[in-house]
Amino acid sequence: MERRKIDSKYVIQLQEGDTSVFEYIFDFYRNSIYYFAITYVRNKADAEEVVQNTFIIVFKQIKSLRNPDSFHSWIHKIAFRSAMRVIEKNKSRNIVALEEDFGLENIEERQASPSEILDRNEISTVVGKEMENLSPKLLAVAQLKYFDDLTVYEIADVLDIPVGTVKSRLMKVREKLQPILDDGGYSPSKYLSVTMVPIVFEAFKKLIDQQTMSPKSVEMIEKSILATGAAGTGAVNIATILKACGILTVGSVGVFTVYTQVNTVEPIIESVAYYQGVTNKDIDVELLLNEKISESEISVKSKDKDVEFSLDNNKLVFVVHQNGDYTVEIKDEQEVISVSNIDKNNPVLTEVNYEDNKLSYKFKEKESGLDLSSSYFEDKDGNRYKLSEQNYIEGEFSGTVIAYLQDYAGNFGKYEFDI
Known part of the structure; x- marks a missing residue:
């Protein structure tokens, strides 16, 4: 069975400033974080935003993690909070935590028989289909327990719920799965085996493999994260960052500094942010300004045509409907924002x-x-x-x-x- 947790040596390398290992960490976790996110936000664009937000925070705050061995639960906690922020921003649905505690029976660990090994693919397919019918809160604890291999205490910390609630939800997962599996002659001890035949793990792996981000989204998000982290050092020129992936995004978790100006004049534009994943929706571009500016001193243009914008204190926002270059001029300062991730054409x-x-x-x-x-x-x-x-x-x-x-x-x- 493949590894569920990353070796802490890569976490330590990243903490020590070796950014070359970030791509490995990103590839190791991105699909499972994406599926975990889509469990809650229920659409691909928002799930990609959660992935992006999660890894930006990881990249920027990795040195604050005291115990590298706890990285596995730490990244899932960040992902959950990022998903909650996206939901709050969208105001499209609410996640309600249940506080009941029914307890959780122990699952016997044992070796599988040859017949169980032969039919595990069939069983995992049945389990996977039933998993998709679970509510978001049940699916999340099931993934964290049986795919990501977190303890009930770690799951409670990730989801910010009592341990009793975790046990209750795991019990409900078993209750939901048991009838259909009983009909097929599969006992709970077989399909919840956690040793040689991790059926639920295999079911989740199939589901996760079916729900993946587009290659273009993966590339753009990874470049955004790496450039955002590098820019925080002040050593990367803004033109280099723009050439690499355009002005970067931070989604719903707040505005991160995209670059640090190294000359003596403080720039008016502190940061620029917008969603980087592939989308068929209009994109909000947000600029955080270092000082209050009147609207008369600001212009936003696309192909020499004025673009409407709003100004709320130090935050400037305009909506992008199509790909292209958008030039923002504020006093004597100018930024060109290149958008290339909007796709509104049907296949x-x-x-x-x-x-x-x-x-x-x-x-x-x-x-x-x-x-x-x-x-x-x-x-x-x-x-x-x-x-x-x-x-x-x-x-x-x-x-x-x-x-x-x-x-x-x-x-x-x-x-x-x-x-």
């Missing part, structure tokens, strides 16, 4: 061929990339076929077939054709 099915029970296809989606986990073909009987990286599906098709295409930005295209 397009451009070609379909069916021959020898092989349905091949082509599509147009170059901006954010096609999300294969969310895209599929549906035949006349309602059967669904996931898209493959090879751009073909094998099967018997006739009559009307419907293609459902979704990209990583959330754009959706539906196409019908006859065979």
Whole structure:
């Protein structure tokens, strides 16, 4: 079974200033943090924002972590708080903590029999499907316990709830899973084994592998975090940062300093922030100013056209509807903000061929990339076929077939054709 916790030596290296290990830490945790986040925020863009916020805080506060061995629970606590901030910002839903305590029976640790090893893939698939029906609060404790391998005390600290509540929710997870597994002949001692056959771990791994960020979002977020951390040292020139990834983002966790001016004149613009993940939504760009400025001394332009903005004390905000360069001028100071992560175009099915029970296809989606986990073909009987990286599906098709295409930005295209 693969490792769930990162070796603390990498944490120590990062604390000592070796930023080369950050990419390894980021790759080790990003998918599980993304899935943990999407459990709460329920959409990909907000989950990417949580990932970004989490790793920015980790990068900037790693030296404050006294015990490197506690990094595993520490990063999950940061992720949970980041998710709560995103939810609070969006005001779209509330997470209500239950305080009941039903206790938790002990799970027997044992070695699996050969027959259990053979059918563990089938069991984990059944468990995974049932997991997706759990409420966010139950799914979160299940992931932290059975995938991330946290103790009930660590989970209580991460989620800021009593230990009794953690035990209660884990009991509810067992109660939710048991009926469907009993019907299939799987006993609780089998599917909650925590030694050789970690069924729930494998179920979560499948779910996490199905919910991943787009490669473009991963690249942009990682560059943002690294440049943000490097900029805090004052040693990186602003032009270098802008060339690397544009003005950086901090999402909902507050404004971090993107760069430090090393000359003797303090800049008016202290920081610039906006969401960096791939999205089909408009983006709020926030600039924090070091002094109060009147609106008459500020201009925001895109291709020589004025862009509306609002000014609240020392915070300037404007909305970006499309990619491009946005020039902000304040007195004699100028900043060019380059936005390239907005994708509002639906994926397009451009070609379909069916021959020898092989349905091949082509599509147009170059901006954010096609999300294969969310895209599929549906035949006349309602059967669904996931898209493959090879751009073909094998099967018997006739009559009307419907293609459902979704990209990583959330754009959706539906196409019908006859065979």
